[in-house]
Amino acid sequence: MTRDVHVSAIADAVKKLCMEANVSLEPDVLRAFDRALTTERSPAGKQVLQILKDNAELARTKRIPYCQDTGMVVCFVELGQDVHVTGGGLEAAINEGIRQGYTEGYLRASIVKSPFDRVNTGDNTPGVIHVDVVPGAALKIMIMAKGGGCENRSRYVMLTPAAGLPGVKDFIIECVKTAGPDACPPLILGVGIGGTFEKSAILSKKALFRELGSPNPDPMVDALEKELLDKANRLGIGPQGYGGDTTSLGIHILTYPCHITSLPVAVTIECHAHRHKEVTL
Amino acid sequence: MSVSTAADGIKDVTTPLTDADVQSLKAGDRVRISGVIYTARDAAHGRLLPLIEKGEKLPIDVKGAIIYYTGPTPPQPGQVIGAIGPTTASRMDKFTPALLKLGLKGTMGKGYRGQPVKDALREYRGVYFGAIGGAGAVLSRHIKKAEFVAYEDLGTEAIRRLEVEAFPAIVVNDCHGGDLYQDGQKQYARE
Numbered sequence: 001m002t003r004d005v006h007v008s009a010i011a012d013a014v015k016k017l018c019m020e021a022n023v024s025l026e027p028d029v030l031r032a033f034d035r036a037l038t039t040e041r042s043p044a045g046k047q048v049l050q051i052l053k054d055n056a057e058l059a060r061t062k063r064i065p066y067c068q069d070t071g072m073v074v075c076f077v078e079l080g081q082d083v084h085v086t087g088g089g090l091e092a093a094i095n096e097g098i099r100q101g102y103t104e105g106y107l108r109a110s111i112v113k114s115p116f117d118r119v120n121t122g123d124n125t126p127g128v129i130h131v132d133v134v135p136g137a138a139l140k141i142m143i144m145a146k147g148g149g150c151e152n153r154s155r156y157v158m159l160t161p162a163a164g165l166p167g168v169k170d171f172i173i174e175c176v177k178t179a180g181p182d183a184c185p186p187l188i189l190g191v192g193i194g195g196t197f198e199k200s201a202i203l204s205k206k207a208l209f210r211e212l213g214s215p216n217p218d219p220m221v222d223a224l225e226k227e228l229l230d231k232a233n234r235l236g237i238g239p240q241g242y243g244g245d246t247t248s249l250g251i252h253i254l255t256y257p258c259h260i261t262s263l264p265v266a267v268t269i270e271c272h273a274h275r276h277k278e279v280t281l
Numbered sequence: 282m283s284v285s286t287a288a289d290g291i292k293d294v295t296t297p298l299t300d301a302d303v304q305s306l307k308a309g310d311r312v313r314i315s316g317v318i319y320t321a322r323d324a325a326h327g328r329l330l331p332l333i334e335k336g337e338k339l340p341i342d343v344k345g346a347i348i349y350y351t352g353p354t355p356p357q358p359g360q361v362i363g364a365i366g367p368t369t370a371s372r373m374d375k376f377t378p379a380l381l382k383l384g385l386k387g388t389m390g391k392g393y394r395g396q397p398v399k400d401a402l403r404e405y406r407g408v409y410f411g412a413i414g415g416a417g418a419v420l421s422r423h424i425k426k427a428e429f430v431a432y433e434d435l436g437t438e439a440i441r442r443l444e445v446e447a448f449p450a451i452v453v454n455d456c457h458g459g460d461l462y463q464d465g466q467k468q469y470a471r472e
Contacts, residue, residue, distance in 0.1 A: 122436075
């Protein structure tokens, strides 16, 4: 049995997700600010965290975007194989939702049509869309409004198997250091380890959708995440790089099998403006 | 003198700035900026540079001025401006020394500046302020008036004239070689 989902329902859902994500931070991020306020030693760092909380509240109540960089929309779709999308194309529907959301929501158009001529598309389309076909008849849409400043500090490395876990750890901490104040700390890191070149990069984005502060389901990886978070927060970079203990709010890792010769590691740097929302149709 | 220290220890800064004003500011100083500042970021800087190289008149008078690296969201009906936090300053590093040479006194953004910019801050007496990245909604409350001055076709990247009131920022790089990022990280690093 297939289930019909019309493109207008998809566009409408994406529009609402874009508009909400940009003014209303999810509770997991707000809880992370509160946790950080209890441990932060730096007065300047504490003040920044408090302003970020105030900013979140003002954004939500006055519906002003939390950050002026309302991002490029990164969209992960889990398309049930028993879903039949009707009335048009899935990707076109998602981009229509982005167009409506960014226009009607007074959100910034930050996308240029060509990386060379740099002419703005005017409506923040297109998004970057990843579709996984999964069993079932549900259509799950997850979106992230991904800021450019932090994205620009994202990095990738192909390590040798001999570099092993120590090499992975060193690279991830190096990423936090090089991101520094440029990427608007406190940062959230999405890390993809394994697969191929592109697989690790996609995993690094997908890893960011896990609830901040929740444990990784794999106990070994969970311990690794906690060790890296502690290390990152000993660097001293602090909120906005003004010095302090809260350099990162969370490090989320996803892994995948890989070739005997390979150890790919991709790190997506996300800022504290971690605007993500999801819906299941 | 357009820099004065208030009872709460925060320095009130009023534009335009003089060399003496800049010299009185030290890395780590918290400031409140009032007066007129200009917005410009990647694309606008790209248009200013050829004018500077040809010695032509710029659309804004940079003498004593502060340029804020930002691309705001569009205002909703009844709003002066939308969210207006800083963008990464280092992308403007290529252009900043030439503007400081022309008399620009302040730049405001977020993130590291390159050594040539830090050197130019010393040579031409300039200051780099950090605004809180990602606090776009809170910062919008400090903008009292906003109007296009040049390159309106660039949309969010156009040059705007902003009238600001008590806009909160912090001195990151001063004209004496002080660097808040270095000092702050050294102070809080735990090996």
